[in-house]
Amino acid sequence: MIELPFAESYKIKTVETIRKSSRKEREEWVAAARYNLFNLKSDQVFIDLLTDSGTGAMSNRQWSEMMLGDESYAGASSYYKMKNAIREIIGFEYFLPTHQGRAAENVLFSSLIKEGDIVPGNSHFDTTKGHIEYRKAIPIDCTIDKAFDTTALHPFKGNIDLEKLESVLKKYPRERIPLIVVTVTCNSSGGQPVSMQNLKEVYSLAKRYGILVFFDSARFAENAYFIKLREEGYADKSIREIVKEMFSYADGMTMSSKKDAIVNMGGFIGFRDEQLWKKAQTFNIMFEGFITYGGMSGRDMNALAQGLYEGTEFDYLDTRIRQVAYLGQRITDFGITVQKPYGGHAIFVDAKRFLPQIPKEEFPAQTLAVELYLEGGVRGVEIGALLADRDPVTRENRYPELELLRLTIPRRVYTNNHMNYVAVALANVWEKRDKIKSGMKIISEAPIMRHFTVELTRVNGLK
Ligand code: F0G
Numbered sequence: 444m445i446e447l448p449f450a451e452s453y454k455i456k457t458v459e460t461i462r463k464s465s466r467k468e469r470e471e472w473v474a475a476a477r478y479n480l481f482n483l484k485s486d487q488v489f490i491d492l493l494t495d496s497g498t499g500a501m502s503n504r505q506w507s508e509m510m511l512g513d514e515s516y517a518g519a520s521s522y523y524k525m526k527n528a529i530r531e532i533i534g535f536e537y538f539l540p541t542h543q544g545r546a547a548e549n550v551l552f553s554s555l556i557k558e559g560d561i562v563p564g565n566s567h568f569d570t571t572k573g574h575i576e577y578r579k580a581i582p583i584d585c586t587i588d589k590a591f592d593t594t595a596l597h598p599f600k601g602n603i604d605l606e607k608l609e610s611v612l613k614k615y616p617r618e619r620i621p622l623i624v625v626t627v628t629c630n631s632s633g634g635q636p637v638s639m640q641n642l643k644e645v646y647s648l649a650k651r652y653g654i655l656v657f658f659d660s661a662r663f664a665e666n667a668y669f670i671k672l673r674e675e676g677y678a679d680k681s682i683r684e685i686v687k688e689m690f691s692y693a694d695g696m697t698m699s700s701k702k703d704a705i706v707n708m709g710g711f712i713g714f715r716d717e718q719l720w721k722k723a724q725t726f727n728i729m730f731e732g733f734i735t736y737g738g739m740s741g742r743d744m745n746a747l748a749q750g751l752y753e754g755t756e757f758d759y760l761d762t763r764i765r766q767v768a769y770l771g772q773r774i775t776d777f778g779i780t781v782q783k784p785y786g787g788h789a790i791f792v793d794a795k796r797f798l799p800q801i802p803k804e805e806f807p808a809q810t811l812a813v814e815l816y817l818e819g820g821v822r823g824v825e826i827g828a829l830l831a832d833r834d835p836v837t838r839e840n841r842y843p844e845l846e847l848l849r850l851t852i853p854r855r856v857y858t859n860n861h862m863n864y865v866a867v868a869l870a871n872v873w874e875k876r877d878k879i880k881s882g883m884k885i886i887s888e889a890p891i892m893r894h895f896t897v898e899l900t901r902v903n904g905l906k
Contacts, residue, residue, distance in 0.1 A: 827846035
């Protein structure tokens with residue numbers, strides 16, 4: 444008897460055609476896009492691994508929920524569907540819908556953060572950092588050092604270093620630390636999970652200092668999957684049990700539901716405390732919409748509620764995360780270094796090791812992203828110095844320890860043949876890597892969150 448092989452936990456009902464292009468076409472397109480892959484049209488891309496955010500395929504059940512959406516301005520049944528799903532799966536009694544994750548951050552931070560505040564966390568995502576810095580507050584990264592070595596094997600590279608965290612809590616007065624943000628999984632360090640143990644310890648430390656803990660929960664279900672597989676004592680627990688325990692170590696959460704709730708748009712803030720919820724309501728009404736719809740239509744709230752149930756099923760998560768690991772393995776087999784263990788939503792290629800000849804000032808990860816696009820029409824995204832922005836005070840470029848090319852896998856969208864294609868395209872660039880002599884320089888950039896709109900040119904002046 445042969446053990447039955449792994450197979451996806453879904454079948455495909457609707458398909459969308461994608462188109463290959465020639466290298467010559469791509470050379471013209473990427474130059475016209477000023478070497479910023481965000482500026483490409485989607486039909487200029489064959490396989491789009493820019494992001495897993497809002498790019499997933501909804502299920503037949505989610506689509507049927509769309510038809511049942513209640514578009515009442517106030518008190519819609521869709522709001523209550525979402526409320527029930529959040530209470531049942533996550534455990535928070537109070538919530539505010541928002542149109543996406545950064546909107547949740549905007550509403551929450553408007554009610555909590557003031558100028559000069561300190562917000563410790565584990566490699567805050569760029570919009571989170573942006574919303575903190577925009578308020579002239581300071582995010583402090585307390586991630587464990589191992590997270591910054593792509594070759595170091597650690598099962599929970601998203602963990603917070605408790606000593607680093609405590610030294611921040613000791614250094615600043617309590618009034619200046621409105622909250623700690625724990626990102627699960629930690630996107631910026633490579634889609635790396637945070638252990639239950641760490642969540643628990645961070646919470647108890649925070650409580651000793653009287654400080655709130657909020658989870659940035661875009662990929663909380665993927666985090667729970669890793670806890671089940673990697674942390675002692677959780678193998679026999681269901682994803683839902685693990686999720687409930689995770690959130691028992693938080694006072695609230697923001698969520699970009701475009702990830703683990705598998706919707707194309709949506710988000711929310713969850714609260715344990717009624718007073719905090721009430722305080723944030725005014726900002727929700729000002730920035731998003733009435734408190735029972737936020738920035739969402741009824742049908743979108745329905746699909747989100749259904750997505751929370753599907754996104755926390757083991758078979759779905761197993762299919763998804765195994766596909767990410769499959770791509771990671773294919774790339775690693777070619778001798779290319781990626782962040783290990785493989786993350787939950789993406790493979791992060793170590794661009795410093797791929798292109799050691801390109802100085803950090805010439806953006807090696809962006810250079811690699813452009814080369815991969817030219818090679819195969821595959822769009823990844825730079826997670827490096829471009830994304831890290833300039834220091835808000837000195838205006839100097841910030842150079843993070845990791846220069847990564849993120850290949851982000853949309854949920855339920857591509858097959859493993861697509862993954863093979865991506866791995867081979869990257870391997871072809873790897874083979875030619877010595878011919879890449881120089882990188883990119885900036886022509887123009889926005890003062891904050893520049894990577895979305897930055898314009899670049901090649902340092903060598905060639906097209
Ligand atoms: N937090 C995390 C951890 C994220 O990854 C994102 C978005 C957000 C917050 C903001 O949510 O996009 O709904 O406003 N990440 C996307 C990405 C954009 O490509 O990683 P949003």
